[in-house]
Amino acid sequence: MSARLLLWLGVGLLALLLWRSCYILSDGEVALRTRFGQIEGTQYQAGLHLKSPLDEVHILDRRILTRAYPGESFLTGDQKSLSVDFYLKWQLLDAARFFQATGGDEDMVGLRLADVIRDRLKSAVAAQPLVRVIADPRGALSAAGFDAIGAAAREFGVQLIDVQLQRIDLTDDVAAAVYQRMQQSQVAQAQQQRASGIADAEKIRADAERKRAEILADATREAQHIRGEADARAGAAYARAYARNPEFAAFYRSMQAYRNTLGRDGDILVIAPEGEFFKYLHSATGR
16 A cells, blocks of 8 residues: 555545534534433534544524424314314423433424323313304413423423414304304494494484574574564654654555555455545545
């Protein structure tokens, strides 16, 4: 074997040893180091790290992870069947416990937590009516139930962040019943608003009529007052005029009586020609 070949072999072996003796972690990652299956070091942070060539490094994600699980069937407290999609969020809490419980498999953690969540959700949904389940983002899962799931998550070395329903699919008969109930609720609300609107309209109309009557009454009273004052002034003016010329006053009243009495179709008057009524209709020679 030539010296050059030995040199190249030495360089290759050295590069392999260097490659096996260092590793780099980025932000959002944490490392766990094992030797022959035994944990030697945990919680290494971002940056360049050295290790023994005999050690294995397991790089784990320490960011918040989300997993969704579709199509779980549940039965509500009012015996309504529904299919629920839910999702969960967790974050790495203890790298050593996580590795011992799952071998570093994130999917396994998600599946195990999903089983725990299914049991808790099934119990929570079975104790509540459909309306409550739909209205609650966690499907009526109580705080105690969420804490129990969190305790199970810590057994796997992770911290539970959130559990929520993602979608609820109803069977055809349940959906029809829900839509009918929603329609009835909307109709009831519409009727209530219509009745309220009618009541408000009647109140506004009554107020308007009252104000109109008050305005008309005030106007009539003012008009009568003005008319009374005018009549009084007119009467006073007539009295002063009649007092100055009584003969003209008598003549004017006779003319008014003639105009109001004579010349109307269908009227018949039986009056002696020599009476006072025809005083001013007589000729000057007849007087």
